[in-house]
Amino acid sequence: xxxxxxxxxxxxxxxxxxDLIRIxxxxxxxxxxxxxxLSNINLxxxxxxxxxxxxxxxxxxxxxxxxxxxxxDYDTGTAALDGKxxxxxxRDVGVVFQAANLLPWLTVRENVALPLRVGGKQVGxxxxxxxLLDVAGLKDFGHRFPYELSGGMQQRAGICxxxxxxxxxxxxxxxxxxxxxxxxxxxxLELQRIWQASRKTVMLITHSISEAIFLADRVVVMSARxxxxxxxxxxxxxxxxxxxxxxxxxxYPALAKEIRGLLNAQGDE
Amino acid sequence: MSEAKTSVLANVTAIEAAAPKAPAVAxxxxxxxxxxxxxxxxxxxxxLFGGWALAVKYLEIPSYILPxxxxxxxxxxxxxxxxxxxxLGYYLPLWGTLKNAAIGLAIGSGLGLVLGSLxxxxxxxxxxxxxxxxxxxxLPKVAIAPLVVIWFGFGDGSKVAISALLAFFxxxxxxxxxxxxxxxxxxxxxxxxxxxRFETYRIVKLPNAAPYIFAGLDMAVVYAxxxxxxxxxxxxxxxxxxxxxxxxxxxxxxGVFAALVIxxxxxxxxxxxxxxxxARIVHWGDRGRK
Numbered sequence: 001x002x003x004x005x006x007x008x009x010x011x012x013x014x015x016x017x018x019d020l021i022r023i024x025x026x027x028x029x030x031x032x033x034x035x036x037x038l039s040n041i042n043l044x045x046x047x048x049x050x051x052x053x054x055x056x057x058x059x060x061x062x063x064x065x066x067x068x069x070x071x072x073d074y075d076t077g078t079a080a081l082d083g084k085x086x087x088x089x090x091r092d093v094g095v096v097f098q099a100a101n102l103l104p105w106l107t108v109r110e111n112v113a114l115p116l117r118v119g120g121k122q123v124g125x126x127x128x129x130x131x132l133l134d135v136a137g138l139k140d141f142g143h144r145f146p147y148e149l150s151g152g153m154q155q156r157a158g159i160c161x162x163x164x165x166x167x168x169x170x171x172x173x174x175x176x177x178x179x180x181x182x183x184x185x186x187x188x189l190e191l192q193r194i195w196q197a198s199r200k201t202v203m204l205i206t207h208s209i210s211e212a213i214f215l216a217d218r219v220v221v222m223s224a225r226x227x228x229x230x231x232x233x234x235x236x237x238x239x240x241x242x243x244x245x246x247x248x249x250x251x252y253p254a255l256a257k258e259i260r261g262l263l264n265a266q267g268d269e
Numbered sequence: 270m271s272e273a274k275t276s277v278l279a280n281v282t283a284i285e286a287a288a289p290k291a292p293a294v295a296x297x298x299x300x301x302x303x304x305x306x307x308x309x310x311x312x313x314x315x316x317l318f319g320g321w322a323l324a325v326k327y328l329e330i331p332s333y334i335l336p337x338x339x340x341x342x343x344x345x346x347x348x349x350x351x352x353x354x355x356x357l358g359y360y361l362p363l364w365g366t367l368k369n370a371a372i373g374l375a376i377g378s379g380l381g382l383v384l385g386s387l388x389x390x391x392x393x394x395x396x397x398x399x400x401x402x403x404x405x406x407x408l409p410k411v412a413i414a415p416l417v418v419i420w421f422g423f424g425d426g427s428k429v430a431i432s433a434l435l436a437f438f439x440x441x442x443x444x445x446x447x448x449x450x451x452x453x454x455x456x457x458x459x460x461x462x463x464x465x466r467f468e469t470y471r472i473v474k475l476p477n478a479a480p481y482i483f484a485g486l487d488m489a490v491v492y493a494x495x496x497x498x499x500x501x502x503x504x505x506x507x508x509x510x511x512x513x514x515x516x517x518x519x520x521x522x523x524g525v526f527a528a529l530v531i532x533x534x535x536x537x538x539x540x541x542x543x544x545x546x547x548a549r550i551v552h553w554g555d556r557g558r559k
Contacts, residue, residue: 069461088463095461101454104553105476118464118472147553 020168020201021045021068025077028063037063039226041077047168050195050202052216054209054259056266060227061205065171068203069095081169091119094162094200096172100154102146102161109133109142112160125166132160135194152183156190163198170195172204176211185243188214192240209259213237214246221259224266231262336523344527348512359512359531366497366508367535369425373432374493378486380433381440388441389448390470402441410435411499423504432496436489440482447481448474480555483547490539498532 026041037060045051055061066072067079070089079086081093094115102111113129133139136156146154155175162170176184188211195202195215206212212219213235221231237249246252318338324330325337332340351358388395388402414431421427451474459469501510509528516524 066457071457071460089461091463093461095458097454097458099454101458103455103473103476105479105551106472114472115462118459118468119462120465145553 018046019044020047020049020082021203022080022083023064023068023078026064026067026074026079027076028060028067028072028074036226038067038074039228041227041229043220043229043232045201045203048199048201050215050217051204051220052212052218053203053205053220053222054207054212054263055222055227056224056263057207059222059224059266061222062173064222064227065095065173065203065205068169069093069171071095090167091165092168094165094167094170096155096158096162096170096175098174099178100146100151100158102154102157104146107143107145108138108149108157111146112142112157112164114161115165127164127166129160129164132163133157135197136160136190150183151179152187155179155187159191159194163194163200168201170200170202172202174205174207177207184208184211189243191215196239209256209263210246212259213252213255214241214243219255219259221262231258233258333520333522336526340523341526341530344521344523345530348527348531359509359528362507362509362512363531363535365425366428366494366501366510369428369500369508370432370493370497372425373429373434373496374436374489376429377433377436377493378440378489381437381485381489382444382482385441385444386448386470386475389445389474390466395445402438406438406442410438411496414496414499414503418500418503423506427503428497428500428505428508431500432493435492435496439485439488439492443481443485443488444478447478447485450481451477479551480547483543483551487540487543487547490543491536494532494536494539 021044023041023043026038028038029036041064053061053064063072067074068081068086070086070093081090102108103114106114109129112132116126116129130139130142133142136159138153138157138160141149141153146157149157158175159170159172162172176187179187192215202215204212204215206215216235219233219235220229221233222228223230233255235255236251237246321335322338325332325335336344348357348359351360353360355361384398388398411431413434414427417430417434418427421430448470455473455477456469459473464472497508498510498513501508502514505511509532512528513525516522516528
């Protein structure tokens, strides 16, 4: 893409520090001027880091994710991936949508392989579709259609699809929001396992405080609209984490309490 | 500006774009009802034909107004129980009518799909063509038939042309509506993959519009048959329209009824074929929608 050719590195030192994503002074107001979505967002995400973003409804979390995915533009400030300003969708970024967003007329395997057959001749590494399906426990369901799968299985296929181009960054927009609590806990375990095996950089948006603490190296708390980053909290709980183990870890209650307090102060949740 | 455009679109959509899924599903459920439903259906038919026969007999309705069911059956049988190449049978005229209707359907619905796609993909083309589509849609299109006969003559050309004209509009409006009805998340997915416009059309928008397109095709099939018959009324060498006008010329009302029975059966058959094709191709049904 031409836009990528002319994009310059905004801060060469960033790469040295290991920041894969660097956001500075990001502002976004929607076209009709009525909604001030994001205000002065500053956020760095290290290479291989798992960041969860929590915030009240409508605080612009999804907008932030869409900007990083190259699906929305922004007004001022910078958002850079590996030192290059983000100007559009990139092969280095995989997106996991809410509610799986699989195409019902394609089989599970065709859905997962979709990124390999569109988008032109972009050179890059590709994962083996069958190996991904195997890892996600979908080996025997490749020839099935999405509506034959449970919600959890559909979202696992959605994650496989986001991984198939072997992107460096995985952006996940409330991926498990539509699942029941038990399935959700299991999906969190699965995601941790996949992430530990692949070491992608992940930004995951969630409403669930427990999910954020379970998954994240760092939890980013955003304010009500216009969205700002009001706190970043490291999660000092060793991995691999288990659903039982995490609650009994001494650091968990204080973290959960602090996040809940920050969100309550925003008048939500 | 944009308000005016959407209101035109809303009007056209309200007029013609058939709701794609729900009625079909309801119909299918109701049909698969087993023995009880069949009994009711047979009873209904018996009452209908019995009442008809009794009315003709005891109300002394003359046969040139309403022939008895037996007379219609005789006329029907005399057209069916002959060699397929006999000029007296239904086979040759039916073949002629179906062939012209099929060619007209292919041309009309094909053009409707192409133009509907172009209008859905391009605001400029939409703004350019929608006023004409709206105007023509409001016109009773069979009224153009005499003009088409002047242009294309009394041969197959005019039959194909009128069929194509009638089949064109339901496909145009339904494919346009269906292609615009795509969920934004699916477009986001394709954008996130840097998919080309054509890839997005082929992989997401077209399958997404399939239920609408089949609903349009369902109407287009009947309209194409209607168009051929109307053109045949205006003058033709052969065809079911000719069978009807010839029977009418000698006040053979039973013959007219018999031809109508054949055409009705064709309509039901073609409708069944379209529904069957839809069930095979759109196998995900309304599970594709949220």
